[in-house]
Amino acid sequence: MADFTWTATSPLQHATRPRRHGAAVQQSGIVLSEVLDFSLVLILARRGQWSATAKAAKEFFGAEAPAKPLAVRGKTTTLFWSGADQFYALFPRVPAAQPLDGMREPFAAKASLSDQSDGRCLIQISGPKVRAMLAKLSSLDLDGSVFPVGAAAATSIDHSGVNLWRDTDAADGSPVYNVLVFTSFADSIWHTILDSSAEYGVEVVRPHALDEKPSS
Structure with missing residues (x-):
């Protein structure tokens, strides 16, 4: 029997190309990236x-x-x-x-x-408009007084189960949220997030490893 190996690839590998999306604004309201490795x-x-x-x-x-x-x-x-x-x-x-x-x-x-x-993809979302965007997709109250850094939830986005938790704030003070989703739903949820972010202007930055900081 012939030996074989395979390398798992993300279903988001074509969706996460760095680019600007949505409203043409000076500062993007949403920063969106995938976390790998x-x-x-x-x-x-x-x-x-x-x-x-x-x-x-x-x-x-x-x-x-x-x-x-x-x-x-x-x-x-x-x-x-x-x-x-x-x-x-x-x-x-x-x-x-x-x-x-x-x-x-x-x-x-x-x-x-x-x-x-x-079996999971990890999406990271930040930016000054991130709470307003997530309010369209989630029933969670993400106000900092009730969902501070370190808060987590098992919830849903677009009728798909996800794990969501708040990470350390970004360098500009914006909240950072991680969304863990089944790989089979990742592309759908990614584009739902992208569409819901469009009015604020979105910067999709290159995927980064778990132990790296996102960069454009």
Whole structure:
């Protein structure tokens, strides 16, 4: 039998070409990019094992496991809530390594682990008009007083389930939101976001790795 290999590619690879879109304004109200080169693992505590799972996460990732809708950042990993007794671990992809490498033993008999890396796309949105744009697509109240940096939610955009969390503000002070979506819905949601942003002017910047800052 012939050997073969394959390389996973993003369904957004043709949509994320850097460009300006929508209203011709001096400063774009929305900055839109895709985040690449990440690993994503769903960690689901087994019945009665939440405390043990949270302890294992603290020791392994150096971050508190979120027991409520939060995104908690460790040294290289972000843990964000996904539901009762479950959360995702998001961290930079390591070439020639598998996302679950080293994780099975610490979480053995405590939690079930599921590699979701190639099943999700990660979209990052920022800009001075980002809240106004997201208000068209989401029922969440994203005001900073109730959805501060580190807040997270399992919600929907355009009738598709997503995980959304607020990241550290951009250099200009604008809020930054991450949207994690199934790859099969990514193109549709990307263009829904693009269309909803058009009145504010959109700058699509080049895709960037998880451990990089977006740049035009």
